[in-house]
Amino acid sequence: MAVAQQVGTVKKNYLQALNEALREEMARNEDLLLLGEDIGILGGAFGVTEGLQEEFGGHRVYDMPISEAAIVGVAVGAALNGKTVMAEMQFIDFISCGFDQIVNMMATYHYRTAGEVNIPVVVRGPAGGYGGGALYHSQMNEAWFCHSPGLKVVCPSTPYDAKGLMKAALRDGNPVIFYEIKELYRLNSIAEELPEEDYTVPLGKAAIRRSGKDLTFVTYGNNVYHCLEAAEVLFKEHGIDAEVIDIRSLVPLDEETIYTSLGKTNRVVVVNEAPMTCGFAGEIVARITNNAFDLLDAPPLRVTRLDTPVPWAKPLESFVLPGVDKIVAAGLRVARF
Amino acid sequence: MPTSSAQTSEKPKSSANGVAKRPSELLTKEQCLELFQHLYLARYFDVRLIKEKKRGRLRGTLYSSHNQEAVIVGSIYGLQPNDWISPIHRDMPMFFLKDARNGLRNPNRMGMTIEEICAQVWCKAGSPGRARDNWSHIGSQSKHIIHSTSMLAGTIPAAAGVALADKINGVNNVVLTFNGEGSTAQGVFHEAINFAAVRKLPVVTVVENNMWAYGTPVELECPTEDVADRAKGYGIPGFVANGQDVFDVYDKVMEAVEWARAGNGPSIVECKTFRAYGHGDHDDDRAAKYRDPKEVAQGRANDPIAVCRKRLIDLGYLTGDAATQYVAENKGAGEVTNEDFPPEVVEYMNEGIEFAMNSPLPEAEEGGMWVFKE
CATH class of the missing domain: 3.40.50.970 (Thiamin diphosphate (ThDP)-binding fold, Pyr/PP domains)
Structure with missing residues (x-):
């Protein structure tokens, strides 16, 4: 095994x-x-x-x-x-x-x-x-x-x-x-x-996976990697420098790390693979607009799964789930707003 | 009322085989009289709260235990102090009757005080849960009382978990869970008892079959003749007790408890009783319509206090004036008076109510506290 x-x-x-x-x-x-x-x-x-x-x-x-x-x-x-x-x-x-x-x-x-x-x-x-x-x-x-x-x-x-x-x-x-x-x-x-010695990662503390100055991707789970890939595309093809925050904990949520990043980038895309409606991406966007509205130069966007179940065949699955292309497109939208 | 034991594949040694005495036959005169007093305590608690509710002094819904006191009293009387229970909505007297044999006023007993229970009913800060959830949704980790939710049968898995932890620790406590006949149709009832049976955990599921699950009769909830027949599917014993007879309840539950304590695993004890009023006090008027008055009269014909009194007279434990005083039985909550109860029973409840009335309401900000352990 x-x-x-x-x-x-x-x-x-x-x-x-x-x-x-x-x-x-x-x-x-x-x-x-x-x-x-x-x-x-x-x-x-x-x-x-x-x-x-x-x-x-x-x-x-x-x-x-x-x-x-x-x-x-x-x-x-x-x-x-x-x-x-x-x-x-x-x-x-x-x-x-x-x-x-x-x-x-x-x-x-x-x-x-x-x-x-x-x-x-x-x-x-x-x-x-x-x-x-x-x-x-x-x-x-x-x-x-x-x-x-x-x-x-x-x-x-x-x-x-x-x-x-x-x-x-x-x-x-x-x-x-x-x-x-x-x-x-x-x-x-x-x-x-991994460290030899005992260690923990505290609940409620986000990690910055890539530093950038132009926009912020807030994400978690598998989409951390999709966002990192999208950030590379944005940088190489469009000269846009994206920061990627991996929140790691949803509850409790490390809002400070998000707002600190927004203080630098003023633009945000939240990415997760759950359905959009009433999803946690929406919660993050709501908190940003409530608590950090002054920092925003563009409407916060979400890239999520469509409001569908997750289908089986590869084209169907790719169609409904977030992918690098969709994330790049959203990044361009907020960067060019 | 059927009182036969519907035992299944693994049969405990029958206590009715003419050799061994029934557990209740080993009770002393003092213990029998104590059981009688506990019935009074349970009945008075209920009728007093019905009156307080009608006076508009209580919040929420009252689920009367009237006519079901033999189940409440008889099922827990024989428990060891450290055994666990998980009472549900119609079992409120159980909170202060647990381990009452060690003295109702003994602060170290493994039960709750009447003050705590009344403070809970009155929604006050003196409640052990600081009035955060209503009525019967309290308990005590330290007194070994599992807190229930409104999702019936929902504490049976927790009971199995408590028993599992005890078993791992080499502690020989038994866990009694309480459920109506209606909640035996819940999926979690099956999941939890199945697991307890697989692991032979000492979990006794007491089913208070009062024939009505809110507005639905038992025959529309359970397809077997006895609810206890559900035990067959788990290869565990199912007992049927006359839920109006505190001694029969005591006998059947003690048989199940000793079976469990001996390491044989779980069982189901069905106590056949009858719900005197509506599902809750909000339902009393409608219950008078959806239930046939003849059925109600028949169901209430064997008042548990009267049944116990007759037994005590037969045993010679109640004689002379004592046999005929404090006739609380066969009277509705609106008819019975304080004079129908022993004065110490009324006094005990009065002390609880006085504490509750003097206890402050919880502070508003507490509504936002204790979501998480800090």
């Missing part, structure tokens, strides 16, 4: 980084449990939990029935009784089957008990399109959970962040919905060396 380290290199891919994060946290916190479908004997459909049941035992790593509501609810109960829990959704699309337990039971527990009860649960799973997964293996449904107070929502785009954010999420003490970009799991081009 791809989790095994390649000979002759210390670079780790996104999947290995997640596996390391879970292994190290399991060793660090003996009250950490892992729950999910096929995560124990098999090591997970993608291998994120590979080797963990062998190493830590069946009393720490549980193969669950196909019951997402029970997976989340059991995690909540175990958390109520002193445990920290990672609950895997085999695909993040399946999280809808556990929706009530997430938004009504888990998200609100701290609130409705006036802070008596903390629920340290990370619900994580592979997400996103571009891989031909079709309607039910391609979703980015993060807006549902950003819209449910009490949940933190994160989405790393690099191996370093995947490991650091996972560790931070497992130590946060709040319920966290953790979006892993499955198309990045085994992408060798982004594999990187």
Whole structure:
């Protein structure tokens, strides 16, 4: 499996980084449990939990029935009784089957008990399109959970962040919905060396992936790479120098980094692969217009998935999802406004 | 009322086999009288709140537990202090009756105080949840009471999670969840009990079958003769108790609890009872129309206080004047008076209400607090 380290290199891919994060946290916190479908004997459909049941035992790593509501609810109960829990959704699309337990039971527990009860649960799973997964293996449904107070929502785009954010999420003490970009799991081009020592990436802190002075791309997940590619096209072909901000955390959102960038560029395009209507890209645009309107020299634009499901065939999928061409076009529009 | 045990594939040793005594037969006279007092406490809590609500002093919807007190009292009486419960909307007296055997006024017992519960009902800051969610949506992590939401059967997965954590830690607590017969149709009911059965977790699902899920009769909610028959699908025991008889409830639940504590896994205990009023107090008038008055009269014919009184008289535990005083049974909330209850029961509730009335409302800004742990 791809989790095994390649000979002759210390670079780790996104999947290995997640596996390391879970292994190290399991060793660090003996009250950490892992729950999910096929995560124990098999090591997970993608291998994120590979080797963990062998190493830590069946009393720490549980193969669950196909019951997402029970997976989340059991995690909540175990958390109520002193445990920290990672609950895997085999695909993040399946999280809808556990929706009530997430938004009504888990998200609100701290609130409705006036802070008596903390629920340290990370619900994580592979997400996103571009891989031909079709309607039910391609979703980015993060807006549902950003819209449910009490949940933190994160989405790393690099191996370093995947490991650091996972560790931070497992130590946060709040319920966290953790979006892993499955198309990045085994992408060798982004594999990187990871620090030997323990580290975390704080929730609520954005990263600047490319510095620029003419416009700002605000994005996360797989579209970080599309925006970086679009920035190169804009620079080489049009002399436009774009900054790329990877927000990494949606809730909480690092607005300061966005506004600081806008202070320099005065133009912004927000890119994500969820449907446009009521999506998180719209939320970012709304905050910018509310809080940083004076900084804008052009209307903020969104590049998102069309308001459609994600279809299967390649031309259909490419048609509805954001791509480099669409991002370049939006960049030109705001730059030339 | 059927009281037979609908046991399935894995049968606990029957307690009705003529050899072993039923758990209730091992109760002392004092314990039997305490059960009787708990029925009074539960009934008085309910009728008093109905009156307070009619006076316009309470906010939200009251889900009366009238006529269902034997389930509330009998199911938790035999629990160990550290066992967990997850009461639902019609179970409010359970919050202050949990671990009441260690003394209603014992501050260290694993139950909540009447002051906390009344402050909750009165929407005051003295509520354990500072009146953030309504009525029965409270609990206590430290007292081992799981907080419910309005999504019924939604606490069964949490109960399984609590039990899983205890099992990992080598702690032998049992978790009792409470559900109406209607919520046994929820998908999460299946998911959670299925998981608990697979892992043999000590989760006892008590089903309070009061024959009506809001405005829908049980036969339109559940296709089996007994709701407890659902246990067959999980290979776990299903018990049926006469929910009007506190001793029968106690017997069946204790059998399930000991089965669970011995490591045999979950079970379902159906308690057949009858909802006296509407689904909530907003529904009382309509319930009088959608339910046949004969059915209602029949359903309320076996008042749990009367059933218990008869048993105590038969046992010789209630004699002379004591056998005929404080006749709270077979009276509606509008008919019964304080004189129908033992004075210490009225006093206990009065103390709770006094605390609630004197407790301040929560500060407005609290509405924005505790979304996240800082």
